Amino acid sequence: MYNILLLQEMKxxxxxxxxxxxxxxxxVFEKEIAIVDYENDLEQYSLILLECDKWDVCCQTVxxxxxxxxxxxxxxxxxxxxxxxxxxxxxxxxxxxxxxCLQGELMARxxxxxxxxxxxxxxxxxxxxxxxxxxxxxxRVYLRNREIIMTSKEYEVLLFMAQNLGRAxxxxxxxxxxxxxxxxxxxxTSVTAYVKKLRQKIEDDITNPRYIETVWGIxxxxxx
Numbered sequence: 001m002y003n004i005l006l007l008q009e010m011k012x013x014x015x016x017x018x019x020x021x022x023x024x025x026x027x028v029f030e031k032e033i034a035i036v037d038y039e040n041d042l043e044q045y046s047l048i049l050l051e052c053d054k055w056d057v058c059c060q061t062v063x064x065x066x067x068x069x070x071x072x073x074x075x076x077x078x079x080x081x082x083x084x085x086x087x088x089x090x091x092x093x094x095x096x097x098x099x100x101c102l103q104g105e106l107m108a109r110x111x112x113x114x115x116x117x118x119x120x121x122x123x124x125x126x127x128x129x130x131x132x133x134x135x136x137x138x139x140r141v142y143l144r145n146r147e148i149i150m151t152s153k154e155y156e157v158l159l160f161m162a163q164n165l166g167r168a169x170x171x172x173x174x175x176x177x178x179x180x181x182x183x184x185x186x187x188x189t190s191v192t193a194y195v196k197k198l199r200q201k202i203e204d205d206i207t208n209p210r211y212i213e214t215v216w217g218i219x220x221x222x223x224x
Contacts, residue, residue: 002046002114006030007061009052017049017076020103021110033061042069043139043152046114050093051076055084062091067180068152072113076101127162129224132202132211134162141202148201153178157194158202161212161222170219195220 004026006018011032018028029045033052042048048065050073052058062073072094079085080098088096094113097106118137127134133142139155141148150158156178161169171191179190199206213221 002026003044004028004110005042005045005048007033007036007048007050007052009033009054009057016103017051017106021107024107026110033057038064038068039153040151042071043150043155045069045071046117047071047110048073049076049110050074053078055079055081055087058088059091062088062093066092070117072117074109074113127159127165129162129165129222130210134159143202150198150201154194154197154201157191158198161220165222165224168215168218168221172219174219191219 002025004021006028008030009032011030018030021028031041033050036042042065048069048071050058050061050065052061052075058075058077062075065073073092074095074097075088075093076097076099078099085096095109097109125136127136131144133145135141136159141150141155141158157174160174160177171188174191195212196206199209199212202211203209211223213223215221
């Protein structure tokens, strides 16, 4: 069962997209663009359907989504202007479908994008270190077989460190890799705060961490 986020400018009472996908192997969650918690509300989804007809709103929404998730994004729109679609693609969407569309085609495209994303992340697979397991495709973390709930940013920090097992990582490296932004004042504090949150969730003793080790004068190391 794949979780799909259906983002809309305004939530609809009757939406054929949700009804149709519900017949397949999907669980669809509807949310309005204006009230999405981008930092904490995206980690559970395998794909995002963005139903939007305002080009500026569409591009702005995709840009915000891409700060927190790399899962496939498909735009559904009544508009069919070539140059405006080019702008939306430049904002890093994966596909654009003009409504009304064939329901079977929509389903096929969703399946294709999920499978493609699965192939892309497959090299990382499931990372297991001690009692900790990180499922890179499903974006889930388990400690002693108990799922640990994390925000999207917490997960990204943990995954990046785990993928660099044994390496001493600077705070600059972690910030640039996860936040995907140029260094700003206060980035040290941001990285430190997220490492503290992770330790509180995965360490038995935060004063003597098993997984995230402080490397004084450099940053952190994820221990094997």
